[in-house]
Amino acid sequence: xxxxxxxPERLLSMGQQPFEAIxxxxxxxxxxxxxxxxxxxxxxxxxxxxxxxxxxxxxxLRPESNVEAWLVTIAHRKAIDAVRAxxxxxxxxxxxxxxxASDGVPGxxxxxxxxxxxxxxxxxxxxxxxxxxxxxxxxxxxxxLGGSPDAARRAAADGIAALRKIYTDLDEGAPR
Amino acid sequence: MTTQDFDRADANNxxxxxxxxxxxxxxxxxxxxxAAASDDGILDIAYRTLDSPVGSLLLAATERGLVRVAFxxxxxxxxxxxxxxxxxxxxxxxxxxxxxxxRELDEYFAGHRTQFEVPLDFQLSxxxxxxxxxxxxxxxxGQTKSYAALAAAAGNPKAARAxxxxxxxxxxxxxxxxxxxxxxxxxxxxxxGGTEAKKLLLAMERRx
Numbered sequence: 001x002x003x004x005x006x007x008p009e010r011l012l013s014m015g016q017q018p019f020e021a022i023x024x025x026x027x028x029x030x031x032x033x034x035x036x037x038x039x040x041x042x043x044x045x046x047x048x049x050x051x052x053x054x055x056x057x058x059x060x061l062r063p064e065s066n067v068e069a070w071l072v073t074i075a076h077r078k079a080i081d082a083v084r085a086x087x088x089x090x091x092x093x094x095x096x097x098x099x100x101a102s103d104g105v106p107g108x109x110x111x112x113x114x115x116x117x118x119x120x121x122x123x124x125x126x127x128x129x130x131x132x133x134x135x136x137x138x139x140x141x142x143x144x145l146g147g148s149p150d151a152a153r154r155a156a157a158d159g160i161a162a163l164r165k166i167y168t169d170l171d172e173g174a175p176r
Numbered sequence: 177m178t179t180q181d182f183d184r185a186d187a188n189n190x191x192x193x194x195x196x197x198x199x200x201x202x203x204x205x206x207x208x209x210x211a212a213a214s215d216d217g218i219l220d221i222a223y224r225t226l227d228s229p230v231g232s233l234l235l236a237a238t239e240r241g242l243v244r245v246a247f248x249x250x251x252x253x254x255x256x257x258x259x260x261x262x263x264x265x266x267x268x269x270x271x272x273x274x275x276x277x278x279r280e281l282d283e284y285f286a287g288h289r290t291q292f293e294v295p296l297d298f299q300l301s302x303x304x305x306x307x308x309x310x311x312x313x314x315x316x317x318g319q320t321k322s323y324a325a326l327a328a329a330a331g332n333p334k335a336a337r338a339x340x341x342x343x344x345x346x347x348x349x350x351x352x353x354x355x356x357x358x359x360x361x362x363x364x365x366x367x368x369g370g371t372e373a374k375k376l377l378l379a380m381e382r383r384x
Contacts, residue, residue, distance in 0.1 A: 018260040018267040020223075023206060028197040031205065035194060044205060051209050055266055056218050113193045132187035133194075163190050 019055050022067065029134055030071050036129040039114050042082045050075040069140045072130055076144050083122065116166040120159050127152050128159035210270035220264035222273035223256065229285050230373040235274045241295030242277050244347050247369035287384040290317035292351050300347040308342035315356040318381040322360045344368060
């Protein structure tokens with residue numbers, strides 16, 4: 001296979017790279033975002049649904065697209081679905097088994113961080129995750145969540161301040 | 177340090193318990209995605225690699241059948257990019273679809289199999305080249321045929337050169353046995369996996 005395949009290599013536009021490469025490159029950051037927004041239990045379902053939807057639509061992705069913002073937009077819709085489902089069936093959600101702790105940090109992600117994040121209002125938690133974990137600009141976040149970029153900036157700052165306060169209180173509490 | 181830098185360092189600190197890459201979870205989620213995509217009929221191309229006596233092999237299949245076998249010297253990443261452009265970018269490492277061909281190849285290299293039974297997808301080959309592949313597939317285990325004889329079998333005795341290029345562009349080496357096509361003078365000729373690989377295969381087939 002040579003002549004008819006003589007395209008410029010490594011110049012493939014988005015929507016033409018193997019989807020495997022998209023999963024490898026963006027899978028970890030989307031998982032962090034899902035975990036921060038939904039907690040450890042619901043995060044893996046949201047991640048799976050996000051990438052399944054993304055793969056379905058992937059061949060039509062416009063070449064100039066920001067893939068990370070595209071994936072976070074899908075993840076946001078899946079997170080909304082998950083929150084609505086939880087509101088409808090709170091008992092079912094609690095009955096789900098906890099996934100095995102994979103970070104191996106006792107008292108780490110599984111407890112403290114998620115406990116702190118879950119005290120933030122949902123939209124604030126999303127804003128913090130999309131900006132600080134996914135690295136999206138406030139303008140992109142505003143177009144995903146609605147509202148203005150300034151409002152997103154304030155929500156992120158408020159969220160970080162609230163998390164910092166919780167951690168300070170924890171640090172000053174019982175020795176850890 | 178600007179406020180924003182401070183905020184980011186602070187946030188990184190806050191999220192330190194959330195691993196940047198959780199390899200165990202990623203592996204689990206990747207497998208789940210491959211299975212779900214296959215169930216939904218959107219896994220257009222599944223692939224895996226297989227270690228063999230002729231080096232690492234890339235095996236790729238559509239829903240119709242095996243579509244590409246590639247040697248390590250062809251650069252597996254480059255081949256995957258070509259498949260994404262030519263066939264579909266909905267392509268994942270998903271070994272399940274390739275398990276039957278991997279098993280047959282293992283049996284072949286162990287000397288226990290003389291022909292392959294997995295379904296094949298010839299869409300990467302067209303026209304006369306495809307006709308040549310069909311006739312190439314009739315050359316039995318342990319036998320060889322010259323480029324000229326294969327050209328005659330394919331209905332165009334003067335097309336030995338075109339047969340050579342059909343061999344060189346065979347998308348399914350090993351399975352469609354281009355290694356059994358040799359020069360008219362009986363010398364071994366070229367091979368996509370390297371002449372050493374071709375010698376090894378022919379010697380193995382003669383021995384068994």
